[in-house]
Amino acid sequence: MIGLVNNPQSWHAPVARGPIEWTQPIPGSKSITNRAFILAALANRESTIVDALDSRDTRLMMGALQELGTHIEATSTGPALLRARVRPAPFRSATIDCGLAGTVMRFVPPIAALTTGTVRFDGDLQARQRPMATILDALRELGVSVVGEQLPFTVYAQGTPPGGTVSIDASGSSQFVSGLLLAAARYEHGMTIRHEGGRLPSLPHIDMTVDMLRQAGVTVQTEPNRWRVEPGEIEGRTWRVEPDLSNATPFLAAAAVTGGTVRIPHWPVRTTQPGDAIRSILESMGCQVELEATGADFTLALSGPPAGMGLKGIRMDMSDIGELTPTVAALCALAQTESRLTGIAHLRGHETDRLAALSTEINRLGGDCEELPDGLAIRPAPLHGGLWHSYADHRMATAGALLGLVTEGVHVDDIETTSKTLPGFAHLWEQMVRG
Incomplete structure (x- = not known):
């Protein structure tokens, strides 16, 4: 417990006194929500x-979209x-405030290129360390004037860009592909995007983008590492x-580590x-x-x-599901056999360097976590209490709670960094533990 006295704002994670038995409704997907806002604008x-x-x-x-002129009326429904x-x-x-939101800093610049004027981007201090050159260089290749290589940067736009073919290395983040795809139909000649580089991570997020574009009437043709978006209305x-x-x-x-049952409606x-891969x-x-039928719905x-x-360790390539790594790494730290999570070198460019952060924090609590070139090796070890640092990263915070x-x-x-994607997480977690 050394060090906690000097951290009076830290959150004492509640301990389960038995198997968790709970039903937890979950609010909407951040990824779908922000893509829907972009397509609506x-x-x-x-x-x-x-x-x-x-x-x-x-x-x-x-x-960001309201700053650009979009009219949005939002009311709380729960x-x-x-x-x-x-x-x-x-x-x-x-002037756009990106905060620490990757979807804002990477999805909005291709939209800013559709303006006639100047759009300035900045964000949280940590956001200034996140990789941005891929999307900004792509815009330059498409004829858009951009000054800067990462936050803060400025887009100088002169109306609808011509579009065309652009080659990028998106091995650092699938968001670079999605950001271009979302705006591509509004470019004069549409856009052909080619990925040229290392393994492309988080492909399901690109699939999500393509699926939503098609739902909005956009023609998208896909091949391995190549996407073609035809010009037209959204x-x-x-x-x-x-x-x-x-x-x-x-x-x-929480059900997995306590031997209980949790239901998600x-x-x-x-x-x-x-x-869904969880x-x-x-x-x-x-x-x-088990998926339980509840009328026309499923729980x-x-x-x-x-x-x-006890839990078994796993060996898994998580390149498509990197965002699950903090939760899965915490589970592996509690497993009875060794685990190896690979294919996730790109997590070094997320809200924080998640591989270094997870290794440091698991080991700080007595665990045995080794950082690999493209992942983590986690071996069984008894854990003890201590201060878990979240690094302003919502998924690191929830891993500590687990x-x-x-x-x-x-x-x-x-713990309040969880408001990035799930406001009120600490209250929901405490409710669950109390039962």
Whole structure:
């Protein structure tokens, strides 16, 4: 517990005194919400977004689009949920606050190129370290004037860019591809995007972008490492946002580590969200997973291994599902056999260097976590209490909460960073532990 006295704002992670038995509704997907806002702002008529997530990242996206001239009326419809009416308008000069939201800093610049004027971008101090050159160089290749290589930077736009073919190395983040895809139909000749570089991470997020573009009437042709978007209108429509499956993972993991059962209502049967992979991951670690029919809907029920059985370690390529790494790494730190999580070198460019952060913090609590060139090796070791640093990273914070669920004396230094994607996480977690 050394060091906690000097951190009076840290959050004492509650410890479960038995198996967790809980049903946890989850607000809308951040990834779908922010893509829906982008497509609505680019559409040919008004759109409505139902069950949009109300979080810091989505508020930053709304603020960015409003600064550019888009009309947005949003009303709360429940905890962390919004219903938004989005009316497109001509884009104008603006100053954009990206915060620490990758979707804002990488999806909005291609839209800013559609203005006639100057659009300045900046964000949190940590955001200035995040890789941006790929998207900014792509815009330059497409004829857009951009000054700067990372935040802060400025886009000097002169109306609709011609578009055309652009080659990028998106091995650092799939968001570089999605950012170009989302705006491509509004460029004069559309856009052909080629990925040339190392392995492309988080492909399900690109699949999500393509699927939503097609729902909005955009013609998209896909080949391995190549996407072609035809020029044309983006249709205004009603978007219904699924629950955020990545935000569900810590709650499901709570059942896994305590031998209890957690249910998540409204789990989609078909989805492009990477978070859906948590089902097979937890199953391979020894959990039982079932989709229960509830009328026309489904509830995911996950039960942890019976008492005395414990979690099994896993060996997994997580290149497509990197955002699940903090939760999965925490589970592996509690498993009975060694785990190796690979294919995730790109996580060094996320909100923080997640590989270094996870290794440092797991080892700080007595764990045995080794950073690999492209992942983590995690071996069984008894954990003890201590201060878990979140690095202003929402998924690091929830990983600390999970370890604290079965480890006495874990304090998370900044649990409120979870408001980035799940406002009120600490309250929801405490409710679950109390039962």
